[in-house]
Amino acid sequence: MSDAPKNPPARDANAARLRPEHVRVLRLGHGANCSSVGSVVDTLFLGAVAGGAVFAAICAAMRDEPVRVVGGGDADAPTAPSAKSAAAVDAPTPPSAKNAAAVDADTPTPPSAKSGAAAEAATEPEGPGGDTPAVDGEAP
Amino acid sequence: MIVRYEPWGAWVKLEREAALVAIDRDGARALGLDAGALWDAPAGAGAPPSRPLEVHVAVTSRCAAGCEGCYLDARPDGIEPPRAEIERRFDALAKAGVFTVAFGGGEPTLRDDLGALADAALARGLTPVVTTSGLGLGDRKIAQLTRFAQVNVSYDGPGEAYANVRGFDGAAQAEAAIARLAAAGVTVGVNVVLTRATFDHVEATLARAFELGAREAQLLRYKPAGRAKNLDYLARRLSPAQGRGLGALLRSLSRALPDLRVRIDCALVPFLSVDPDVASRPDELARWGVFGCEAGSALAATRVDGRVLPCSFADATAIDVSELSGAGWLEDAALEAFRAFPASPPEPCASCTLRGVCRGGCKIVSRFVDGRVGPDPECPRVLDVRGGGDAS
Numbered sequence: 001m002s003d004a005p006k007n008p009p010a011r012d013a014n015a016a017r018l019r020p021e022h023v024r025v026l027r028l029g030h031g032a033n034c035s036s037v038g039s040v041v042d043t044l045f046l047g048a049v050a051g052g053a054v055f056a057a058i059c060a061a062m063r064d065e066p067v068r069v070v071g072g073g074d075a076d077a078p079t080a081p082s083a084k085s086a087a088a089v090d091a092p093t094p095p096s097a098k099n100a101a102a103v104d105a106d107t108p109t110p111p112s113a114k115s116g117a118a119a120e121a122a123t124e125p126e127g128p129g130g131d132t133p134a135v136d137g138e139a140p
Numbered sequence: 141m142i143v144r145y146e147p148w149g150a151w152v153k154l155e156r157e158a159a160l161v162a163i164d165r166d167g168a169r170a171l172g173l174d175a176g177a178l179w180d181a182p183a184g185a186g187a188p189p190s191r192p193l194e195v196h197v198a199v200t201s202r203c204a205a206g207c208e209g210c211y212l213d214a215r216p217d218g219i220e221p222p223r224a225e226i227e228r229r230f231d232a233l234a235k236a237g238v239f240t241v242a243f244g245g246g247e248p249t250l251r252d253d254l255g256a257l258a259d260a261a262l263a264r265g266l267t268p269v270v271t272t273s274g275l276g277l278g279d280r281k282i283a284q285l286t287r288f289a290q291v292n293v294s295y296d297g298p299g300e301a302y303a304n305v306r307g308f309d310g311a312a313q314a315e316a317a318i319a320r321l322a323a324a325g326v327t328v329g330v331n332v333v334l335t336r337a338t339f340d341h342v343e344a345t346l347a348r349a350f351e352l353g354a355r356e357a358q359l360l361r362y363k364p365a366g367r368a369k370n371l372d373y374l375a376r377r378l379s380p381a382q383g384r385g386l387g388a389l390l391r392s393l394s395r396a397l398p399d400l401r402v403r404i405d406c407a408l409v410p411f412l413s414v415d416p417d418v419a420s421r422p423d424e425l426a427r428w429g430v431f432g433c434e435a436g437s438a439l440a441a442t443r444v445d446g447r448v449l450p451c452s453f454a455d456a457t458a459i460d461v462s463e464l465s466g467a468g469w470l471e472d473a474a475l476e477a478f479r480a481f482p483a484s485p486p487e488p489c490a491s492c493t494l495r496g497v498c499r500g501g502c503k504i505v506s507r508f509v510d511g512r513v514g515p516d517p518e519c520p521r522v523l524d525v526r527g528g529g530d531a532s
Contacts (some may be wrong), residue, residue: 005363006374013479017166017170018163018167018170019167019172019328021171022163022164022166022167022168022170023161023162023163023167023427024148024149024162024163024164024186024187024427025162025187025427025428025429026159026160026161026162026427026428026429027159027160027161027427027428027429027431028158028429029158029159029290029401029403030158030240030267030269030289030290030327031240031242031269031290031292031329031356031403032242032271032288032289032290032291032292032329032331032356032358033242033271033292033331033357033358033360033405034196034197034198034242034243034244034245034248034270034271034452035196035244035271035360035405035441035452035453036360036361036363036405036406036407036439036451036452036453037194037405037406037431037434037438037439037451038358038360038403038404038405038406038431039403039404039405039406039428039429039430039431040401040402040403040428040429040430041223041390041394041402041403041408041428041430042390042393042394042401043428044390044418044421044425044428044430045390045391045394045395056162058154058157058159060416061153061154061156061157061159062141062154062161062171062448062507063171064156065141065154065155065156066141067141067143067171067172067173068141068142068143068265069142069143069144069145069173069233070142070143070144070237070265071144071145071191071235071236071237071238071465089188097227097332114287119448124146134362
């Protein structure tokens with residue numbers, strides 16, 4: 001049994017509260033146009049059920065990924081995140097406990113791309129001052 | 141996942157799934173996130189980004205293709221900034237919390253250090269994507285392109301269709317590039333410029349691209365910029381009937397090519413204003429992240445000299461990329477001009493159901509056609525109001 005500290009139970013329970021209704025905007029895929037910004041439009045023609053499933057799957061995916069905070073700018077930099085979030089972000093999570101709390105039984109698997117082969121998996125080199133999340137093959 | 145706090149919640153870029161999500165404060169808190177004092181004030185509606193989400197970086201202005209409509213006016217003797225300079229620009233993007241850097245030019249694959257630049261972007265937490273003509277792609281260049289999250293090949297159609305847009309027949313090379321990149325495991329898409337000549341053949345073009353291995357297609361509106369900024373634009377732009385037919389075309393493509401993801405660029409959004417189905421669902425468009433003119437807001441671009449542009453087709457602002465995270469981004473007059481229009485548009489934009497998504501349509505087009513930033517003159521709704529709905 002691992003000696004790694006567990007996430008506070010509150011975080012696991014809270015993560016389950018991330019629902020599709022919390023999602024204001026969802027942009028799928030990377031796109032790769034260097035001149036204008038593109039937006040996926042075939043999702044507009046999904047039925048409500050299929051569309052809802054995509055949102056639910058994205059929420060499930062968000063619950064499982066480690067967090068890295070960026071940005072903030074100079075002129076409007078927020079104050080540092082609270083100690084609570086720092087602890088929640090840094091504390092490693094036993095997969096079984098987190099998944100049991102966070103993943104509904106009916107949650108669909110994250111959307112596979114409306115695409116073909118995924119990019120070759122690559123390990124992200126260490127960023128400036130941060131952790132090194134692995135970047136899996138990215139299916140748009 | 142990469143999180144950037146906003147006053148209303150947070151933008152979240154997933155790293156295992158290609159998705160960018162705006163979540164509200166409650167959703168962010170459910171994930172254990174807390175922006176502290178940034179969330180003290182009431183959240184308000186909407187999910188506007190405080191800094192760009194995506195920045196288009198011209199890594200070179202060199203290109204030998206000579207496309208007739210090149211918006212950058214790229215040439216064989218163009219400028220190629222030193223790698224260290226590009227990496228400093230990436231530092232600036234990372235500092236601002238930008239998520240995606242789209243490499244462009246010129247022709248990015250002319251840079252021998254392209255793969256290293258992609259790695260430099262990744263090292264800074266940026267997702268690198270790139271557009272290429274696909275011309276002259278050998279094994280070495282393809283190997284460099286595997287470092288990118290997605291590579292789009294410019295492909296306006298087979299044979300004559302390609303030549304009609306670009307002035308030379310590069311279709312075979314572009315098709316070979318699509319196939320070779322896909323075979324190498326690269327996530328490949330195509331950029332397809334919609335002109336009066338190519339619009340009616342789009343389904344065949346996309347079907348061909350899919351057959352070659354492309355899994356995404358981005359439709360781009362032909363714009364009067366660079367070498368396309370001339371009277372020839374008026375003959376090449378979509379006809380009013382074609383513009384009105386965009387919604388139907390997209391539905392048709394979705395049915396015919398269910399495994400090909402289809403995107404439209406920001407400048408095509410106005411044409412959806414007269415589609416009875418799409419125009420009746422503005423909240424859905426917004427929620428699915430359909431972006432109209434986000435120049436100077438969610439989108440920015442940088443020239444080879446590091447100057448910031450509201451978008452790649454616009455004139456340069458007074459600020460350098462190093463100011464993206466500072467007051468310059470918030471206060472530059474040229475950027476503010478792009479943001480101001482959607483905030484308080486005149487009619488017929490003001491009463492349009494897609495106002496919040498379209499944001500006034502393409503200001504590059506309005507400046508060229510009408511001589512000022514205003515309602516997109518080629519928007520079908522605008523044409524109807526102006527009485528030119530049937531004119532070509």
